[in-house]
Amino acid sequence: MADPNMQVLLEELQHRTEAVLSNLMNLSEEEFEQFADQRQRIVEQMQSFQPSITENNKQKIRDILSHDSVILQRMHVLKDEAGHWMEKRGAIRVQQHAYQQAYSVDSLFIDHRK
Template sequence: MAEAVVKKLLNELQSITEDAISRLNTMDSDELELLANRREELVLSIEEYRNSINEENREQIAYILSFDMTILKRMLFLKNEAGEWMHKQGAIRTQQSAYQNAYSLDSMFIDHRK
């Protein structure tokens, strides 16, 4: 019975991993987060049956793990993209704040362009 449960869990893990790989370039960070959470749930469920894992299961696990680096690269790409966007937004805010300060009506503001 334990072998059947392990096989079912591994098949589901393989299925969602292969589905993610097939559409990886169009997945956004939210979808990748859902994928990671679901995979974690499945792995934790499989962990309970650790003693029932046979050689065939180990091969299937190795196959599933072979996709991890590709998924991780996509996650890092999206993380770096978000970081760049936040950096640009910070620079924009800094530039805008120089022109949005409330100045006294009788004062002058001189902008020196370089």
């Protein structure tokens, strides 16, 4: 039988994945980043138990990984939205720059009479 710590890690990974899935449309980029960091930490801890992984554990891991495509899809949507926002912000900045004064505030303008 596998070490109970492996079971605890798998349960934690499954719980966090289910929490993300249940609130998928409302998560922010920061929350997705936290999820990815937590998941990475759990996977790193699981690596020490790799020789003792059972078929039951492997099936549980496959079940957890089966949700990755849905999570990744949502992450890509958020990435695209951020990219569009950056492009729009850049376009606004270019337009504002065109209308900004191109002369120095403390300069003088001298008009000579003819």
